[in-house]
Amino acid sequence: MSHSRQFYIDGTWVDPVGDRTLDVINPATEETCATIAMGTAADVDRAVAAAKSAFDSWSASTREERLTLLERIAAIYKRRAPEMAQAISDEMGAPLDFALESQAYTGTAHLEAIIEALREFPLEEHVGTALITHEPVGVAALITPWNWPMNQIASKVGPAIAAGCTMVLKPSEIAPLSGLLFAEIMHEAGTPPGVFNLVNGDGPGVGEALSAHPDVAVVSFTGSTRAGTAVARASAASVKRVLQELGGKSxxxxxxxxxxxxxxxxxxxxxxxxxxxxxxxxxxxxxxxxxxxxxxxxxxxxxxxxxxxxxxxxxxxxxxxxxxxxxxxxxxxxxxxxxxxxxxxxxxxxxxxxxxxxxxxxxxxxxxxxxxxxxxxxxxxxxxxxxxxxxxxxxxxxxxxxxxxxxxxxxxxxxxxxxxxxxxxxxxxxxxxxxxxxxxRVPFGGYKQSGNGREGGKWGLIDFLEVKAILGYDPS
Known part of the structure; x- marks a missing residue:
């Protein structure tokens, strides 16, 4: 993968600040299938700064502008689904048919579901003398796992785009190839610079820096309950919104x-x-x-x-x-x-x-x-x-x-x-x-130590929106 030793920041592929790398191991062969750059807090600062700079303009985009971008992303994603399936198979071992028909397919399904949800969602409504508006939370940190990489990336990136948020994605360092390919799709779709950024790395080096960053307004994390508690602790000082989809014993x-x-x-x-x-x-x-x-x-x-x-x-x-x-x-x-x-x-x-x-x-x-x-x-x-x-x-x-x-x-x-x-x-x-x-299209998320927040359809969109009441309108 041509960009495996780079990050996607502010609409372009950039070299990392440091020189640390990590081999990606194909679990079927135990051999290296790629080598990625590993980010640091300095790389996170660059990516968050790009997302913060882009927020004012993207948060003011119209529903139609967001739908147009999401539709382009979905179309390119479908075209490149075989590549995505191959990347997923290489990085986490899914059989190729399953990687295409289940793993890669979930990305298509989530993108289509959020397009449908955005078309129908009431971003504004009148209640008595108030106008109730739904506005983007801000810069979002999206931290995703290795087991269903596209399911989780699409179920976070899609709603964040639809809500008008800008974002920094940290895929799992164990299975990062699909995330790098997704960044290529976002670039090909013409995503405005700074709206979507990607920094590879591990939890201590990048995940913690994203969670603790004062300019990040919401963290959406999927992973183990143990790691989820670490994200919550790092996020607590800035009282940011934390969305977690954690472990299960169903x-x-x-x-x-x-x-x-x-x-x-x-x-x-x-x-x-x-x-x-x-x-x-x-x-x-x-x-x-x-x-x-x-x-x-x-x-x-x-x-x-x-x-x-x-x-x-x-x-x-x-x-x-x-x-x-x-x-x-x-x-x-x-x-x-x-x-x-x-x-x-x-x-x-x-x-x-x-x-x-x-x-x-x-x-x-x-x-x-x-x-x-x-x-x-x-x-x-x-x-x-x-x-x-x-x-x-x-x-x-x-x-x-x-x-x-x-x-x-x-x-x-x-x-x-x-x-x-x-x-x-x-x-x-x-x-x-x-x-x-x-x-x-239906909400997915847990009770108790399985987390909080919901992904899927309009529920995924809601988690990236703030609710504002503006009083001073004629009674409805």
């Missing part, structure tokens, strides 16, 4: 009125997708106690059908996890499940048979799990499912909610009204019934 309740084979099969596939590297993955499956043995057998069959292999090879449905650090963490948690007495249905520690290089993890299913075990409490972020038995629905709901997280939850049922009633009892920001399809 429950999947299979009710007695569900088709067990169908429900368990879909649940396993959803958990293992993206090599288990999704914050909303349904990693705790609750099944009726009398169905536990059957559920474990079905889950084992489904896991055995997964093809773990080189992302570049046709037919591979599960690639590696993103890094050696992540691989080692997952191995430790699988071993903890074994040591604490859970039943290992399939998988386990080590690489799958025949794979000696790359950060590949065996699809692993545990049964007879209790909600106090480590594998039921900690976010594993790998292809590992815990199956827990329950006796009553009340017990299942209580156990599902017994977690510090509250990002997503799932219910499988043959009675839609029954499922809808139980969905209201789950303490999560997103509840999917019978694996209903994903939509970029």
């Amino acid at each position: 429950p999947n309740i299979v009710l007695r009125d569900a088709d067990l084979r169908d429900a368990v099969s879909r649940g396993v596939k959803s958990c293992l997708g993206n090599s288990g590297q999704s914050c909303n993955a349904p990693t705790r499956m609750f099944v009726p106690r009398e169905s536990l043995q059957d559920a474990m057998a079905i889950a084992g069959e489904v896991a055995a059908s997964v093809v773990v292999g080189d992302p570049r090879q046709p037919g591979s449905t599960l690639g590696p996890v993103v890094s050696e650090v992540q691989f080692d963490k997952i191995q430790g948690l699988i071993q903890a499940g074994i040591d604490e007495g859970a039943t290992l249905v399939c998988g386990g520690t080590g690489r799958p048979e025949g794979l000696t290089r790359g950060y590949y993890v065996k699809p692993t299913i545990f049964g007879n799990v209790t909600n106090t075990m480590t594998i039921a409490r900690e976010e594993i972020f790998g292809p590992v499912l815990a199956i827990l038995p329950y006796d009553t629905e009340e017990e299942a709901i209580a156990a599902a909610n017994d977690t510090p997280y509250g990002l997503a939850a799932y219910i499988q049922s043959g009675d839609i009204n029954h499922a809808r009633a139980l969905a209201r009892k789950l303490r999560a920001g997103n509840v999917k019934i019978n694996e209903t399809g994903w939509s970029a």
Whole structure:
């Protein structure tokens, strides 16, 4: 990638202030696929200054001007989607088909959703003697993760553009290639200088500087709960708005009125997708106690059908996890499940048979799990499912909610009204019934330690807007 050792600031590619670099490792091969520049606080200062300078003019842009820019970005993004898929596959290991049809596609979906939301959103409305206006918050710092890079970049950049904010994006240093390509798309679309800026780097070098910067008005962060608390602390001194989408340990309740084979099969596939590297993955499956043995057998069959292999090879449905650090963490948690007495249905520690290089993890299913075990409490972020038995629905709901997280939850049922009633009892920001399809138009975000704020559609737009009441109008 031609700009990998540069940053995008004030409408042009610039050299970094310092000379620190980082190799980007392809997790399928364990080899370097690119080398990026690593930013410092001085690079952040340059980027924030460019965004601050551009804010006055961009914040005064019309709805039509913002829509025109977003439509250009979306059109170019669609055209370059195959490039984007390749970049994502190289940097985080997604199989190519999945990288194109799921990973890259989410960027298109979020851009289209924010265009629709901006067309319809009431930026001004009269209430009594007041005019209520929605105005851009200011300079936005956007800090995104490696697991769904385009999902998170598009779901932050799109709303920030639509709201009239200017921004500095810090992609994950583990998977930065897609972010660099996105910057090329923003440039090709004719984004005004300073409206969009990109600085690569790590949390201590760039993320903390962005979070603490006095000229940044809002930080939108997606990542671990641990890192989210660090962002909040760094942001606190300037009382800026902090939007966080953090960790999850999502429950999947299979009710007695569900088709067990169908429900368990879909649940396993959803958990293992993206090599288990999704914050909303349904990693705790609750099944009726009398169905536990059957559920474990079905889950084992489904896991055995997964093809773990080189992302570049046709037919591979599960690639590696993103890094050696992540691989080692997952191995430790699988071993903890074994040591604490859970039943290992399939998988386990080590690489799958025949794979000696790359950060590949065996699809692993545990049964007879209790909600106090480590594998039921900690976010594993790998292809590992815990199956827990329950006796009553009340017990299942209580156990599902017994977690510090509250990002997503799932219910499988043959009675839609029954499922809808139980969905209201789950303490999560997103509840999917019978694996209903994903939509970029609905709000996504969590309760409790899964964060605050919402992304998707008009809710993503609202988080980048201030509300002002101007009193002195004729009564409406």
